[in-house]
Amino acid sequence: VKATGRNGFHFYRQEMQQQVTDRAAIEKALHSAIANDEFYLVYQPQVNKHGQLIGFEALLRWQSDELGLVAPNRFIAIAEEVGLIDEIGCWVLEDVCQQLKVWQEIGLPALFEGVAVNISPYQFAKDSFVDTVKAVIDSTQIDSSLLDLEITESMLVENIPSVAEKMWRLKEQGVRFSIDDFGTGYSSLRYLQHFPLNQLKVDQSFVRDLSNDLNSQVIVNTIVSMADHMNLSVLAEGVENAPEKDVLESIGCVRYQGYYFSEPVKSEVATRYLCDKVTF
Ligand code: C2E
Ligand code: CA
Ligand code: CA
Ligand code: CA
Numbered sequence: 001v002k003a004t005g006r007n008g009f010h011f012y013r014q015e016m017q018q019q020v021t022d023r024a025a026i027e028k029a030l031h032s033a034i035a036n037d038e039f040y041l042v043y044q045p046q047v048n049k050h051g052q053l054i055g056f057e058a059l060l061r062w063q064s065d066e067l068g069l070v071a072p073n074r075f076i077a078i079a080e081e082v083g084l085i086d087e088i089g090c091w092v093l094e095d096v097c098q099q100l101k102v103w104q105e106i107g108l109p110a111l112f113e114g115v116a117v118n119i120s121p122y123q124f125a126k127d128s129f130v131d132t133v134k135a136v137i138d139s140t141q142i143d144s145s146l147l148d149l150e151i152t153e154s155m156l157v158e159n160i161p162s163v164a165e166k167m168w169r170l171k172e173q174g175v176r177f178s179i180d181d182f183g184t185g186y187s188s189l190r191y192l193q194h195f196p197l198n199q200l201k202v203d204q205s206f207v208r209d210l211s212n213d214l215n216s217q218v219i220v221n222t223i224v225s226m227a228d229h230m231n232l233s234v235l236a237e238g239v240e241n242a243p244e245k246d247v248l249e250s251i252g253c254v255r256y257q258g259y260y261f262s263e264p265v266k267s268e269v270a271t272r273y274l275c276d277k278v279t280f
Helices: 008-030 072-081 085-106 121-125 129-140 153-157 160-173 214-229 242-251 267-275
Strands: 039-048 053-064 068-070 114-118 147-152 176-182 199-202 233-236 255-257
Touching: 008 072, 039 085, 039 267, 053 072, 053 085, 053 267, 072 085, 085 114, 085 121, 085 129, 085 147, 085 267, 114 176, 121 129, 121 147, 121 153, 129 147, 129 160, 147 153, 153 160, 153 176, 160 176, 199 214, 214 233, 214 242
Parallel strands: 053 114, 114 147, 147 176, 176 199, 199 233, 233 255
Antiparallel strands: 039 053, 039 255, 053 068
C-alpha cells in the first residue's frame, strides 16, 4: 500500500474498488475480443551490434471497443486465470505465421532469423500444444525455424520430463526456443541442460542502469559466459540508450532489443523495415 497519511486508507479503498471494476470489465470484454477482431500484433525489432535486423518479437495489442487500448500487463494474467489464454495464444501463433508467410514470399534478408512469440505457461501445458504449433506451421507452410518460442524460466522447473518432451518434439520440427526474462526466475545450469534451447533473453531489469551499476555488469557477464559454454545466444531486452548498448557489447552481448533501436511497430512498418533493409 503506497498511500500514507490521514486519508491513506480511504485512497487505498478507492484504488481497490477501481481494480475490482477493471478486472470484471476486462474479463467480460475479453470473452468477445477475438470474435470482434479486437487483437492485433506489433513487432519490435531485434538487432545485431551493427544495428542490422535479425528478428522481431511479436507483442499483443488489444483495442477494446469498450475499454480502449488495454496493455498486455493488464489482461494476460486475467486471460490465464479465466482460461482464455489458450485461444488467444492460438490466435497470436496463427497471425504470426500468416505474417511470416507473407514476409517469406516477399523475400527475407539473409540475417533475418524470424519472429519470437510469447507462450504462456498455461498454453504450453495443454496436451494439444505441440500439435497446434505443427498444424499452424503446416497450414501456413512457413519455414519452421522462423518461429522462436519464448518461454519463461518458471516453466522449466516444474514437470521437467513433460516440458522437455514437448520442446524436443517441436525442436525436431525446427522450431527454436528462447528463455524470456532470464535471470528473474529460478533456473540453474542444471535445469537448462535438459532443454533444447537456443537463446537467453536477459531481462531488462539487468540492462537498466548497466552503465552505472557494477552488479548488473557482473550478472550479465556471467550469463554471457555461461551461454557461451552452452552454445546459446544472448539477447538483451529493454536497451534504451547508447551507453547501455556499449556496455553490453563490451561484455560480449551482441544481440539487442529495446526502445533505443525501435519501439514495437505495426506490421506495415515492420514490412517496410524488412524491405528497405533498415539499420537501427
Ligand atoms: P515481455 O515479453 O518481456 O515483452 C517486453 C516488453 O517490454 C513489451 O511490453 C515491450 O513493449 C517492452 N519494451 C520493449 N523495449 C523496451 C524498452 O526499451 N524499455 C522498456 N521499459 N520496455 C520495453 P508489452 O508489449 O507491454 O508486453 C508486456 C508483457 O506482456 C510481455 O513482456 C509479455 O510477457 C506479455 N505479452 C505480450 N504479448 C504477449 C502474447 O502474445 N502472449 C503472451 N502470453 N504474453 C504476451
Ligand atoms: Ca485484425
Ligand atoms: Ca517476451
Ligand atoms: Ca521479456
